[in-house]
Structure formats: C-alpha cells, structure tokens
Amino acid sequence: MDSMPTTEPYLRIRNLSKKFGAFTALDTVDLDIMPGEFVSFLGPSGCGKTTLLRAISGLDVQTAGSIHQGGRDISTLPVAKRDFGIVFQSYALFPNLTIKDNVAYGLVSAGTPRIEIDKRVKELLELVGLPEQAGKYPAQLSGGQQQRVALARALALSPGLLLLDEPLSALDARVRARLRGEIRDLQQRLQLTTIMVTHDQEEALTMSDRIVVMSNGRIEQVGTPDEIYGRPATAFVADFVGKMNFLEGRLVTSKRADVRGAVLDFSEEVPLAEGAAVTVCLRPEDVVVRDIGEHSHNRLSVQVGVMEFIGNHFATTLHASGTGLNFSADFSINAVRDLGISSGATIEVALPPKRLRVFAQSRSATA
Amino acid sequence: MATETLILPDHPAAVAPLRQKLGHDDWIMRGAVVALGLWLIITVLLPLWALLSKSFQAADGRFVGLANFQAYFASPALADSIWHSVWVSLLSTVICVLLAFVYAYGLTRTCMPGRGLFRIIAQIPILAPSLLPAISLVYLFGNQGLVKWMLFGASIYGPIGIVMGEVFWTFPHALIIITTALAISDARLYEAAEALRASPRRTFWTVTLPGARYGLISAVFVVFTLVITDFGVPKVIGGKFNVLATDIYKQVVGQQNFQIGAVVGLLLLLPAALAFVVDQLMQRRQLALLSARAVPYAPRPDATIDRAMLAICSLIAFAILVILGVSFFASIATFWPYNLTPSFKNFDFDMMDGGGWRSYFNSLVMAGLTALFGTAVIFTGAYLVEKTPRFRAVRGFVQFLALLPLAVPGLVLGLGYIFFFNNPANPLNFIYGTMAILVICTISHFYSVSHLTAVTALKQIDQEFETVSASLRVPFWRTFMRVTLPVCLPAVLDIAMYLFVNAMTTVSAVVFIYAPHTTLAAIAVLNMDDAGDVAPAAAMAMVVFATAAVTRAIYMLLTQGYLARAQMWRKR
Structure with missing residues (x-):
C-alpha cells in the first residue's frame, strides 16, 4: 500500500x-x-x-x-x-x-x-x-x-x-x-x-x-x-460511555469549582463566568488512593461507604469529610488489600485535575 | 429543556425531500404491483360496481334512484325473506357456535381419547358442497324419510331443514376459529387461578371464556355470514320458505329480473361487510392477548370431564358421519331405501340432467386451473404487496382490493360478474360463457384467505433477504425464485389445496356464470336434485367429496413425506 x-x-x-x-x-x-x-x-x-x-x-x-x-x-x-x-x-x-x-x-x-x-x-x-x-x-x-x-x-x-x-x-x-x-x-x-x-x-x-x-x-x-x-x-x-460521577457545583475561577463544599481544581479552562453552575465529571476508576503524596491538587479526606465486591474490583461510595460531597469510586483488589481499605474507614484520596471534565449545567434536563 | 439557541427565522420550508432514483427492481416491482391492482379492479371492483349501479337502474339502464328498493320492499313475499333469512341465520349461528365451542373445548382443553380422529371428522363438511347435507336430511327426515317420526309431524322442508343443514356445513368454519382462540391461551393464567383456589367453574367463566371471547365473536359473525349468504341448503331443503339467497337465484335465473337481484345482492353485502370488519378487529385483539412470554396451556387428565367431553364430541362426530353416510348409501343403493342392492346405477350421470360426467371433469379442470393460476397470482401478488420498497399508497390500495373479496358473498360476486362481463359493451365480454370466467371468478371469490395465508408466511421469513440481495446486486425475482418461494413452499401448497377444494365444492358464485358446456359437478348436484334425481345428486356430491378428500390426503402425504425430505434445511 x-x-x-x-x-x-x-x-x-x-x-x-x-x-x-x-x-x-x-x-x-x-x-x-x-x-x-x-x-x-x-x-x-x-x-x-x-x-x-x-x-x-x-x-x-x-x-x-x-x-x-x-x-x-x-x-x-x-x-x-x-x-x-x-x-x-x-x-x-x-x-x-x-x-x-x-x-x-x-x-x-x-x-x-x-x-x-x-x-x-x-x-x-x-x-x-x-x-x-x-x-x-x-x-x-x-x-x-x-x-x-x-x-x-x-x-x-x-x-x-x-x-x-x-x-x-x-x-x-x-x-x-x-x-x-x-x-x-x-x-x-x-x-x-x-x-x-x-x-x-x-x-x-x-x-x-x-x-x-x-x-x-x-x-x-x-x-x-x-x-x-x-x-x-x-x-x-460522559454519561453514555462508561460509569461517571456527575457532581454539581459552581465555578470559582475558570479552573476551579466549589462542589458541595469541596473545592476542586481542573486543568482545563472553562469559558464561563464565575458563579456559573457546572457539572464536574469524574470516572470512579480515576479516584487515586496509591502514592497520594505525588498529588498536590484535589486531595480529599473521605469516609469509605459500603464496599461492593464486583469481581475484578471493589465499588464503593466515598463521603468527603466536612463537605456535602459524595461520589462513587472503584478500587482495584490489590489496592484495597495493600492499603487495608475497609467500609467505614477514613482514607485520603486524590482526584487528578487532568481527569476531571467540566460542563456547563445548561443541559441539566437529564438531572 | 434549554431554550433553542438556533432559531432560523425564515427557514426555507418548501425544500422538497430527496427522492431516491428507481433501480431496475423498483420499476419491475412497481409495474407488477400496478398490474395486480388492475387485475383486481377488473375481477373484483368493477363487477361489484356493476352490481351497485344496476340496483339503481331500470331494466333499460335509466337511473331510477331507489325505485328498485321500493319495489322490493313493497312486495310482501320478498320482504318476508329478509326476516326469514335473519332469524334462520341467527338460530343456525347460535347452535353451530355452541356445538363448535364444546367440540373445540374437548379438542384443546381436555385429554379425551381420539382427539386426532375427532379433528379429522370435523373437517368432513368442508370437503362437500353445501348441497350434500341438505340431500342427506331429505333422505333422513323427508316425506319418505328413514326417521321422519323424529320430527313429530313437523316438516323438514323449511326452517328446520335449513338450520340443520347450515349447522352441519358451517361447523368446521366455526371450529377452526374457536380452536385457534382456545389453543393460544396462557397456561400461567390457569396456574394463577388455581393458586388463588378458584373453583373450576369460576376459572371457566373468568379465564377460559374471556380468553376465547374474540374467537367466539369472530365465529358468530363468520357463521352468520356464511349462512345468510348460502344458497345450496335452502335451495334443496327450503321448500316454500323463501330466504334472500334463493330469492336472488329465482329473480335472476328464473325471472331474469336483474334489478331486483342486484337489490338483494346489496342487502346480502351488508352482513358480510360487517362480519369482515368485526373479524379483522377481533383477530387483532385475539393476537394481542397472547404476549410473547405466554406459556402454552397443556390440559391434564380428568376422568369425569374427559368422559363427558368424549360422549358429547362422539355424538357430534356421529351426526356428521351419519349425514355423510346417508348420502353415501343413498348413492350406492339401487333405490334407497326400498332396494338396498349396491349398484353404480346412480353414477350413470350421463343419463341425467346436469351435464353428466362432463360436469365432473369440468370441475376437475376448473379446480386445477384455479389452484395453479390462483396460487401463482395470489402468492406473487402477496410478495409484491409486502416487499415492494416504498410505493405505499398503491400498495395499500392493492392490499385493500386483495382483502375485499372476504366481504363479498359468492352469490353477490357471481351476480356482479354477469352484470359486468355479460355487458356487450365490455371489451372483455368474450370470456363470458367460457371456462376462463369460472376460473377467474373462483380465484377472486377465494382470494382474500389465500392472500392472508401468503402474507403470514412472508412475514415470518427474515425481512432482510431483499436488502441482502440488493446489496449483492442480485435482482429481486431471482431471490424470489431461489429463496422466498422454496422457503414458503408449505404455505404455497396450503393455498393451492385450499383453492382446489373450494373450487370443487363451490356453487354460489359460479351458479350464475356457467354455460351449458361448462357445467360443474357441484352445479350438477343442484340441477339433478331440482329435476328430482335425488339419488344421482347424492352420488355426484359424494364424488365431489371423494375428490376433495383424496386431494387433502395427497396433500397431507406430501407435506409429511416429500416435503419433509425436500426441506431438509429446516432440521438442525
């Protein structure tokens, strides 16, 4: 050819x-x-x-x-x-x-x-x-x-x-x-x-x-x-392909949003006015638990909810301490094993800014 | 919803949608659909139109409005026959549907022994002309009847005979509809009723009967129409008891009064058209009752019910066999009931009125041609109507024309054929009095049921065959011949057999349009009976029955033997 x-x-x-x-x-x-x-x-x-x-x-x-x-x-x-x-x-x-x-x-x-x-x-x-x-x-x-x-x-x-x-x-x-x-x-x-x-x-x-x-x-x-x-x-x-957390919040700056009391940074600039209603999207598997030290942004202390065993991973719901933010996360079996994550425990997680997607909330007809 | 951000103020709304260019296949298929439409217009619609217009005309063709209707209703004898027809048909319908329901219940919902045999016996009346039961009844209950005493002095010539004959003749039609309705019920409903501790009686009234109600309603209308438009039974056994169907015959054949004949024809069209509409509605609902997840009902043995049903069904089957048997013995006895020596004297048809053996061979030819051409036209037609891409309006109209004959009684169709084809101004006048017109009329008469059989079969095969062929650039007719036709072969044979048997036994449409050299067997029965040669009439009816039965048997052997081998591909 x-x-x-x-x-x-x-x-x-x-x-x-x-x-x-x-x-x-x-x-x-x-x-x-x-x-x-x-x-x-x-x-x-x-x-x-x-x-x-x-x-x-x-x-x-x-x-x-x-x-x-x-x-x-x-x-x-x-x-x-x-x-x-x-x-x-x-x-x-x-x-x-x-x-x-x-x-x-x-x-x-x-x-x-x-x-x-x-x-x-x-x-x-x-x-x-x-x-x-x-x-x-x-x-x-x-x-x-x-x-x-x-x-x-x-x-x-x-x-x-x-x-x-x-x-x-x-x-x-x-x-x-x-x-x-x-x-x-x-x-x-x-x-x-x-x-x-x-x-x-x-x-x-x-x-x-x-x-x-x-x-x-x-x-x-x-x-x-x-x-x-x-x-x-x-x-x-975002909704149709794969699993996704849809977190509702308001824009603080063009690269930062307040999501139910938790302040999240993202690497992409959002061309919206301050205070605009946005949806922050996060895939459950993008929640980081290992090597937290390497992450300087979006570190949250969270409480682990019920751990659901899916087979090749655990699915769970995390509650960010001191905020109204709940989101689901998927942890690999070995991460759970190595870090001793269990239901009710308080652990530290990071949400990498690169992995967050932010959309204006105008299409909230689905919500 | 967020507000529309893009509102085009002056959108060019008048842009015509794109039209696909037509390929070879499209041209051929559309041409064929149009040709089929024209064929149906000529063989169904125009004859009906001729009938309709005739009823508003004087004998010389002047438009006279409702004068013919006034004349008809003014004659008390004629108006009486409306009332006669209605109550006799109602009575026959009630009796027939009740018996058929019990019989169907026995076949589908009990474990009584011999269900296969009962099924076969019940089909006997379909294989005989409607004249046969009437002749048998004359032998049984007539003036010299074997068991005349059973009527306690009442006469069989009149409503009693008509009702008995019609019940016999329409029984299989009602049975098929009700059996289907009872067969497609959901076992889960019965399990639920049992779990809720409903008594068998309560289950019957709350589950069985409602489940079959559409079938029952449909059967009522179908039987009523068959009876009110049937001509064979009242002709033979009606005596002086006039009904609409015999009126038409007398007015047209006897008195050449075509206008009044047309009026009666229109009156007969009403119940038939109504039955057609109701039947269509009921069938749709009946199917909707059965969800895809329904579990078929399997009856469990119950000694009491099984025995009771066996007794009742045996009685009904016995009655059917007696009626057939009487005609059989009457035809092979030298002079029944006085000289019971078997002889073939009554089969010497050439010595009687009615056209002799030639009528029988005419019937064979007519039925053969009807089966051959009818199956070809109807199946190909159904294929075209189903599979021609787009072209919706024309296809819809042709589909309507294909279903129209279902609403037209044979007598009415035959009458329309006289008016339309016997008109010297009609360029098609030349087929009048030929075998061709009998074949064409019979195909039209039985078009709808065959068309529906074909459509059902076509809907069951994969809808994408045509697309795949087109993408492989194979012309549609090749796929039709190589795939569609072989796959639908059982349905095709079904249609051919249906047409053959009906063409053998039919009287109603062809009685108006046969010519001296195209007499048919079933019409010979009528004419011989008319001339007082009752035993030969019974003999001819038996010959027709035997022919239909043998055809049916061959068909069954074919479908079970050869077809099973030729259709190896169906097996896993």
Missing part, C-alpha cells in the same frame, strides 16, 4: 437530515470517514444511528443532504447501484441454501465462471475460518458460525464499504467477545472501510478506529475510543 496518508475521505456525509413526518430522526449530520477506517455509530435506541446507516445503504434515503462514496455522489442511488456489503443482526442467511451457495449468491448473479466462484468461496470461507462447513445448511451452524458466513457473503463481491448492523447482538457474551477480535482483525487485514452500528459501548470501544456517539439525531462527539472515554465532549457522552 501507498504509505502517503490519504486526506480525501472515502465517505463524505454533508447536512444529512431525515424526517419521519414531524419527527426528526437525523438532524443535519456531517461526517467524514477515511479509507480503511473502522467507525462505530454508538448511541441509545432512537438516537439516529440506524437511520444514518440506512441512509448510507440506500434502504431509507435521507430527506435532505448528500453522501459521497469514493468521490461518487450516491445520495439518491438505489440500493443495487451502491457499493457495500451488509451484515444484519439476524444474519439473514438464506435457510434453504448451503453455506457455499449463500456465500456464492452474489457471484452467481454477477456471471462469474463456476471455477472462479468455487475458488472465491473457498477463499472466503477460509478467511472467516469456516473452510469445512461449505456443504451444511445455516440451521446446522452455531450463531457465531452463521455470523461469519454472513460476513463472508457480504465480502464476496469485494465491496468498498462494509456495513455491520448490530452484528453481534444476537450472540452470547463469550462468542461475542471472540468475534469482536476476529471481525476487527479481518477488517484490518483487508483494509476495508467499515461502519458498525451498535448500542454496546464495549463493542464500539474495542473494535473501532473512531466512534461516532449520537443522540437525538445529532452527533455528540466523533473521536478515537480513547478520546471518547477519556475526554467526553459533552455530558451526554
């Missing part, structure tokens, strides 16, 4: 809106997807992620706006004139055709010679790790195997774009975790531009190059999994 970074996006979405009667399912969405990128659309049901996928595939064309794929305007093209492979949650495998015939389905219609079809089917089944199953019917395979057949079928015509619509939702947890890695691996080997719709944040975080978090038909944030998790752009993203 060319090592020069391509700056031209493979998929360019501009001003995309979709209305169903009075309901706005997509509200002027702009999005660029780079060649070879794995992008997830993440959000709660009804956020517009599926609508966006259906617009890209041409199943439900948008009310307004444009979509360009590989430089070609596909905004109003019928499904069959577009270039994508698709895998559904239900797999939609043809139950009366063998695995081989399922995978070969598009090739036969394309008029590919039989020898080449056989070769390509073999190749594809090997690619998805099912070389032995060609003669079976879909019902004879497990859910995970069916999913891989669906993937092979979608890849048969070497599409420029792969669309995955909640591809793993119908599988049990163990198979899901394994397939996550396999799909991601395959996508990287093929350098195939891929869009996945999911409501499962773990899936989005583990598989994607970038995640598009959506709510109410709008894009809340586009970013790498790291950015989405560590630097959520809005309170919605």
Whole structure:
C-alpha cells in the first residue's frame, strides 16, 4: 500500500437530515470517514444511528443532504447501484441454501465462471475460518458460525464499504467477545472501510478506529475510543460511555469549582463566568488512593461507604469529610488489600485535575 | 429543556425531500404491483360496481334512484325473506357456535381419547358442497324419510331443514376459529387461578371464556355470514320458505329480473361487510392477548370431564358421519331405501340432467386451473404487496382490493360478474360463457384467505433477504425464485389445496356464470336434485367429496413425506 496518508475521505456525509413526518430522526449530520477506517455509530435506541446507516445503504434515503462514496455522489442511488456489503443482526442467511451457495449468491448473479466462484468461496470461507462447513445448511451452524458466513457473503463481491448492523447482538457474551477480535482483525487485514452500528459501548470501544456517539439525531462527539472515554465532549457522552460521577457545583475561577463544599481544581479552562453552575465529571476508576503524596491538587479526606465486591474490583461510595460531597469510586483488589481499605474507614484520596471534565449545567434536563 | 439557541427565522420550508432514483427492481416491482391492482379492479371492483349501479337502474339502464328498493320492499313475499333469512341465520349461528365451542373445548382443553380422529371428522363438511347435507336430511327426515317420526309431524322442508343443514356445513368454519382462540391461551393464567383456589367453574367463566371471547365473536359473525349468504341448503331443503339467497337465484335465473337481484345482492353485502370488519378487529385483539412470554396451556387428565367431553364430541362426530353416510348409501343403493342392492346405477350421470360426467371433469379442470393460476397470482401478488420498497399508497390500495373479496358473498360476486362481463359493451365480454370466467371468478371469490395465508408466511421469513440481495446486486425475482418461494413452499401448497377444494365444492358464485358446456359437478348436484334425481345428486356430491378428500390426503402425504425430505434445511 501507498504509505502517503490519504486526506480525501472515502465517505463524505454533508447536512444529512431525515424526517419521519414531524419527527426528526437525523438532524443535519456531517461526517467524514477515511479509507480503511473502522467507525462505530454508538448511541441509545432512537438516537439516529440506524437511520444514518440506512441512509448510507440506500434502504431509507435521507430527506435532505448528500453522501459521497469514493468521490461518487450516491445520495439518491438505489440500493443495487451502491457499493457495500451488509451484515444484519439476524444474519439473514438464506435457510434453504448451503453455506457455499449463500456465500456464492452474489457471484452467481454477477456471471462469474463456476471455477472462479468455487475458488472465491473457498477463499472466503477460509478467511472467516469456516473452510469445512461449505456443504451444511445455516440451521446446522452455531450463531457465531452463521455470523461469519454472513460476513463472508457480504465480502464476496469485494465491496468498498462494509456495513455491520448490530452484528453481534444476537450472540452470547463469550462468542461475542471472540468475534469482536476476529471481525476487527479481518477488517484490518483487508483494509476495508467499515461502519458498525451498535448500542454496546464495549463493542464500539474495542473494535473501532473512531466512534461516532449520537443522540437525538445529532452527533455528540466523533473521536478515537480513547478520546471518547477519556475526554467526553459533552455530558451526554460522559454519561453514555462508561460509569461517571456527575457532581454539581459552581465555578470559582475558570479552573476551579466549589462542589458541595469541596473545592476542586481542573486543568482545563472553562469559558464561563464565575458563579456559573457546572457539572464536574469524574470516572470512579480515576479516584487515586496509591502514592497520594505525588498529588498536590484535589486531595480529599473521605469516609469509605459500603464496599461492593464486583469481581475484578471493589465499588464503593466515598463521603468527603466536612463537605456535602459524595461520589462513587472503584478500587482495584490489590489496592484495597495493600492499603487495608475497609467500609467505614477514613482514607485520603486524590482526584487528578487532568481527569476531571467540566460542563456547563445548561443541559441539566437529564438531572 | 434549554431554550433553542438556533432559531432560523425564515427557514426555507418548501425544500422538497430527496427522492431516491428507481433501480431496475423498483420499476419491475412497481409495474407488477400496478398490474395486480388492475387485475383486481377488473375481477373484483368493477363487477361489484356493476352490481351497485344496476340496483339503481331500470331494466333499460335509466337511473331510477331507489325505485328498485321500493319495489322490493313493497312486495310482501320478498320482504318476508329478509326476516326469514335473519332469524334462520341467527338460530343456525347460535347452535353451530355452541356445538363448535364444546367440540373445540374437548379438542384443546381436555385429554379425551381420539382427539386426532375427532379433528379429522370435523373437517368432513368442508370437503362437500353445501348441497350434500341438505340431500342427506331429505333422505333422513323427508316425506319418505328413514326417521321422519323424529320430527313429530313437523316438516323438514323449511326452517328446520335449513338450520340443520347450515349447522352441519358451517361447523368446521366455526371450529377452526374457536380452536385457534382456545389453543393460544396462557397456561400461567390457569396456574394463577388455581393458586388463588378458584373453583373450576369460576376459572371457566373468568379465564377460559374471556380468553376465547374474540374467537367466539369472530365465529358468530363468520357463521352468520356464511349462512345468510348460502344458497345450496335452502335451495334443496327450503321448500316454500323463501330466504334472500334463493330469492336472488329465482329473480335472476328464473325471472331474469336483474334489478331486483342486484337489490338483494346489496342487502346480502351488508352482513358480510360487517362480519369482515368485526373479524379483522377481533383477530387483532385475539393476537394481542397472547404476549410473547405466554406459556402454552397443556390440559391434564380428568376422568369425569374427559368422559363427558368424549360422549358429547362422539355424538357430534356421529351426526356428521351419519349425514355423510346417508348420502353415501343413498348413492350406492339401487333405490334407497326400498332396494338396498349396491349398484353404480346412480353414477350413470350421463343419463341425467346436469351435464353428466362432463360436469365432473369440468370441475376437475376448473379446480386445477384455479389452484395453479390462483396460487401463482395470489402468492406473487402477496410478495409484491409486502416487499415492494416504498410505493405505499398503491400498495395499500392493492392490499385493500386483495382483502375485499372476504366481504363479498359468492352469490353477490357471481351476480356482479354477469352484470359486468355479460355487458356487450365490455371489451372483455368474450370470456363470458367460457371456462376462463369460472376460473377467474373462483380465484377472486377465494382470494382474500389465500392472500392472508401468503402474507403470514412472508412475514415470518427474515425481512432482510431483499436488502441482502440488493446489496449483492442480485435482482429481486431471482431471490424470489431461489429463496422466498422454496422457503414458503408449505404455505404455497396450503393455498393451492385450499383453492382446489373450494373450487370443487363451490356453487354460489359460479351458479350464475356457467354455460351449458361448462357445467360443474357441484352445479350438477343442484340441477339433478331440482329435476328430482335425488339419488344421482347424492352420488355426484359424494364424488365431489371423494375428490376433495383424496386431494387433502395427497396433500397431507406430501407435506409429511416429500416435503419433509425436500426441506431438509429446516432440521438442525
């Protein structure tokens, strides 16, 4: 492959809106997807992620706006004139055709010679790790195997774009975790531009190059999994992805807030007037208990509440002494063991200013 | 919510939404939906319209407003038949639904022995023309009837005979609806009732009956419509007791009074249309009763109830078998009941009125063609209506047309066919008097139930097959032939069998439009009975029954044997 970074996006979405009667399912969405990128659309049901996928595939064309794929305007093209492979949650495998015939389905219609079809089917089944199953019917395979057949079928015509619509939702947890890695691996080997719709944040975080978090038909944030998790752009993203403490307070300076009597510093400047109502966001796992001495800011003396054993960590609620501040914290097993943390004890913790996110409280409709 | 920060003052509201370009598939599918719509307009809507307009016209075609209706209601004999029809239908409905409920209860809610056999016996009446029970009743209770004394001097020719015949003929229809309603009940409700120590009687009144109420209401309307629009039973056994259905026949076939015929036809359309609406509503609610998490009810043995139900169901099954048996013995006896030597004399149809054996072969051809073309048109049509992307208004209208025949009694449809196709000004006039019109009329007559069967099957398969095919650039018709059709094969065979059996036994629609060289077996039964050849009429009815029964048996073998092998992919 060319090592020069391509700056031209493979998929360019501009001003995309979709209305169903009075309901706005997509509200002027702009999005660029780079060649070879794995992008997830993440959000709660009804956020517009599926609508966006259906617009890209041409199943439900948008009310307004444009979509360009590989430089070609596909905004109003019928499904069959577009270039994508698709895998559904239900797999939609043809139950009366063998695995081989399922995978070969598009090739036969394309008029590919039989020898080449056989070769390509073999190749594809090997690619998805099912070389032995060609003669079976879909019902004879497990859910995970069916999913891989669906993937092979979608890849048969070497599409420029792969669309995955909640591809793993119908599988049990163990198979899901394994397939996550396999799909991601395959996508990287093929350098195939891929869009996945999911409501499962773990899936989005583990598989994607970038995640598009959506709510109410709008894009809340586009970013790498790291950015989405560590630097959520809005309170919605902070709430939707991972666990989060939402602490209400007032701004003292642009880098400091009074949160129920506790004064917290943060490294990011907040462009709001003094006294403005803000929400300070803190992930439970960002509460530091070890090597407290290294932290000069936001050190709090706290009382430990009930310790809940989750398996790989403890979850607990901390009460900052002398203030009205309560927040939840996750402690690793070995920290609890080493420091002898127990319910009712008073310990010292630090909240690293870098890890605090502060939002204006205007969107407090959720509170 | 925070106040909107972005309010565009003069938003260009008039921007038209984007329209997707139509692909090949879209053009073909839309074209086919439109073609189906036109077909249904010609074969259902226009004949009905012809009937409607005829009722407002004088014999010469002048518009006369309600004059025909006035003339009809002014004639006391004719107005009487409305009252006759209504009370006879009500009585038949009450008796039939009660019996069917008890029978269905026995089949679904008890452990009485022989339930499989009882199920099969109950289906017998569907396989025979409605004339058969009437003929049997004449043999049993008629002037020379075997057990005439059982009526204590009352005459079978009239309401008694009509009610008995109709109950027999409509029994399976009511049974199917009520069995379905009773079968889809939630066992958890019964467990809850038991845990709360409700007595069996209280459980019956508070759980069983309410659970089946939509099915019961639906059955009442369906049976009432079947009875009030049936023509076979009152024709054979009604005597001088006039009802609406025989009035139509007399007015149109006997007196060529098409205008009054049209008026009666419209009157018959009312209960049928009402039944249609109620049935649709009830079915929706019945389904809603069953939540996805419901546990199917499994009856437990109870010696007392099982024995009681066995006794009652045996009695009902016995009655059905007797009625069938009487026709059977009457047809194979030389001269029943005086000379019981078996003979095939009564099967020598070529010596009687009614078209002879040719009628039977006509019926076979007609039923075969109806099954073949009907299944093709109806299944493909249902597929198009279900799967054509967007195009909502047209699809909705075609769907309405497909369901319309359910609200149209056969007699009314047949009458509409005369008015529409027999009109010399109609360019389609040439099919009048041919086999084609019989086939087309029969397909239309039984369109809706078949359409619904197809739609149900299509809804059960994965909705994304078409999307996947389109993304693989496979044309829709290829997926239809290679995937949809094979996967829906059981439903397709179901439709074909339904059409075949009904085409064999139907009288009501085709009685108006057959020609001398296209007489049908069921019509031959009618004509032979009319001419006094009752035993041959019974014989022909038995031949029709045997044909339908054999078809049904072949169908069952097919679905269990060959189909099971051809559909290996269904197995895990």
